[in-house]
Amino acid sequence: xxxxxxxxxxxxxxxxxxxxxxRHRAALLLVLGIAIVLPxxxxxxxxxxxxxxxxxxxLAAMAVAFDxxxxxxxxxxxxxxxxxxLGGYTSGLLAVDLGVSPWIGIFVGAALAGFVGLLTxxxxxxxxxxxxxxxxxxxxxxxxxxxxxxxxxxxxxxxLNVPLLLDTSDNLPYYYxxxxxxxxxxxVLTVVIRSYIGLAFRAIGQxxxxxxxxxxxxxxxxxxxxxxxxxxxxxxxxxxxxxxxILTPDVMLTSRTVEVLAVAYIGGRGSLWGPxxxxxxxxxxxxxxxxxxxxxxxxxxxLYGLLLIVVMIYRPGGVAAAAxxxxxxxxxxxxxEPVETxxxx
Amino acid sequence: xxxxxxxxxxxxxxxxxxxxxxxxxxxxxxxFGLIGxxxxxxxTLLSCLAGDLRPNGGTVRLDGRDTTGLPADRxxxxxxxxxxxxxxxxxxxxxxxxxxxAAAFGDPKIQRDQVARRALDMIEYVEFPRPVTxxxxxxxxxxxxxxxxxxxxxxxxxxxxxxxxAAGLTPGELTSIATLLRRIRGDGVxxxxxxxxxxxxxxxxxxxxxxxxxxxxxxxxxxxxARDDLVREAYLGQSYIL
Ligand SMILES: Nc1ncnc2c1ncn2[C@@H]1O[C@H](COP(=O)(O)OP(=O)(O)OP(=O)(O)O)[C@@H](O)[C@H]1O
Ligand SMILES: [Mg+2]
Numbered sequence: 149x150x151x152x153x154x155x156x157x158x159x160x161x162x163x164x165x166x167x168x169x170x171r172h173r174a175a176l177l178l179v180l181g182i183a184i185v186l187p188x189x190x191x192x193x194x195x196x197x198x199x200x201x202x203x204x205x206x207l208a209a210m211a212v213a214f215d216x217x218x219x220x221x222x223x224x225x226x227x228x229x230x231x232x233x234l235g236g237y238t239s240g241l242l243a244v245d246l247g248v249s250p251w252i253g254i255f256v257g258a259a260l261a262g263f264v265g266l267l268t269x270x271x272x273x274x275x276x277x278x279x280x281x282x283x284x285x286x287x288x289x290x291x292x293x294x295x296x297x298x299x300x301x302x303x304x305x306x307x308l309n310v311p312l313l314l315d316t317s318d319n320l321p322y323y324y325x326x327x328x329x330x331x332x333x334x335x336v337l338t339v340v341i342r343s344y345i346g347l348a349f350r351a352i353g354q355x356x357x358x359x360x361x362x363x364x365x366x367x368x369x370x371x372x373x374x375x376x377x378x379x380x381x382x383x384x385x386x387x388x389x390x391x392x393x394i395l396t397p398d399v400m401l402t403s404r405t406v407e408v409l410a411v412a413y414i415g416g417r418g419s420l421w422g423p424x425x426x427x428x429x430x431x432x433x434x435x436x437x438x439x440x441x442x443x444x445x446x447x448x449x450x451l452y453g454l455l456l457i458v459v460m461i462y463r464p465g466g467v468a469a470a471a472x473x474x475x476x477x478x479x480x481x482x483x484x485e486p487v488e489t490x491x492x493x
Numbered sequence: 494x495x496x497x498x499x500x501x502x503x504x505x506x507x508x509x510x511x512x513x514x515x516x517x518x519x520x521x522x523x524x525f526g527l528i529g530x531x532x533x534x535x536x537t538l539l540s541c542l543a544g545d546l547r548p549n550g551g552t553v554r555l556d557g558r559d560t561t562g563l564p565a566d567r568x569x570x571x572x573x574x575x576x577x578x579x580x581x582x583x584x585x586x587x588x589x590x591x592x593x594x595a596a597a598f599g600d601p602k603i604q605r606d607q608v609a610r611r612a613l614d615m616i617e618y619v620e621f622p623r624p625v626t627x628x629x630x631x632x633x634x635x636x637x638x639x640x641x642x643x644x645x646x647x648x649x650x651x652x653x654x655x656x657x658x659a660a661g662l663t664p665g666e667l668t669s670i671a672t673l674l675r676r677i678r679g680d681g682v683x684x685x686x687x688x689x690x691x692x693x694x695x696x697x698x699x700x701x702x703x704x705x706x707x708x709x710x711x712x713x714x715x716x717x718x719a720r721d722d723l724v725r726e727a728y729l730g731q732s733y734i735l
Contacts (some may be wrong), residue, residue, distance in 0.1 A: 361644075364598045365593065
């Protein structure tokens, strides 16, 4: 019996729309191209601007790792910054105390942050929504408290001086390192999301009971998701440590998490690339704001707050959803398709 | 041979005993009806069978194996599919992806390259009326019921637990659902259906159990149970006409 509903059906959930995927990839490569040449275009040739670009790429990568959890399994990791800090401190202390090369240390930091993320995933298992978020937040606060209160090891709020990743303090080479890390983060996490594992994440995030009834063991996937996201957070924290050269417990502040959250939500929950792209204009704007109004610290949080409100009200899917609608509109204009007509059952 | 045997199953919510010491068994390949007034504990009992709730007492056996208290995902992979009284789709996924989830994770024996085929087959099987790329959040209630059924079937169940699949359907849809359920049984699946629509029950079910305040008050072949005085009083009301 022929059924019209399965005509032109996709052959695999993972390549549901090949054309859209191709357009999407082309657009991202274009953006990457722009990011690569940007430091040679005034005003980005200046050291200030290049420092901001490094910060932007770092924020972009963190927002991608954050979205991997918040945007798919629908658990907001309020302790995210603590995992960044954990990776940074691990790598920094290994370098300071044991002389381990930062290039190795950042991977050890990633592994440790991933492990603590795994434990956090287990703690939040039985919890939903806000309770899971609060639990992750407590873990973050506990880690920060530990770092603050072990001054013999971490030097506490005095700050830990950490060797640099490169032999230079010129910003440009660091920019390309972090841009590479951003690309790796985005590519690896996108590959996971496009696989069956990502399908399970989305199922769990959208309806836990239906996911269970479909044979998904939520424990396994929740823990995997937390571990991966935290490992990337820790890895990026390693870069942070060996780029700025100094670590204080403040890297773990909740306001840092909120900054990452704002970028992730404005960029678009559940897209990965949206947060990556929007982080650049956003954090440059924030830095400009900071220099203009140096006497008003914290103004940037107001900007994030306002943008978040606007996004939540008008485009809950963020910039990524807006881009998707534009893309669909273009595709429709180029090759007019019969509009779907819902039939009565 | 009995595919499902439950004995003494009890489920309490605080002081309320929603399911009270229920015992019955379901034969392989029969259509078994579970009826009772609102709040009788039908959904709760189904949830105990599907692993969504852990019973406080009693045992559940599937094919002779004790499965009491196993979680829902295990039960699904052991061959128990369920639909929900209020369908639970993955709202931001297409119809296709909704069913793919169950095909990919619900059947331990399926090969990856068979998943898309299985999903499409099931969508076709339930005669889903809209394109598979439609978002689940755009479906109406009747379409969601069909999607829920396709999802439950995609995991390749031997036992299908249906919770008020026919509620709110038009007479035309009822006929089509009845045909579909007969076809599913014809394909070797055992069905336990919770239902208020008596027409469907009388048409399809081989045997019936009646729950009332969590207790089993009648049990037997459908026609006999429907004539039972206790049942008429408790559930069907004085004015019930077969
Ligand atoms: N999670 C729960 N917590 C507390 N009480 C519950 C819970 N679920 C159900 N109940 C109660 O248990 C009793 C049985 O509910 P259940 O949903 O199983 O009835 P039902 O037979 O499916 O009713 P209906 O025909 O209305 O669907 C009701 O009194 C209900 O209020
Ligand atoms: Mg019910």
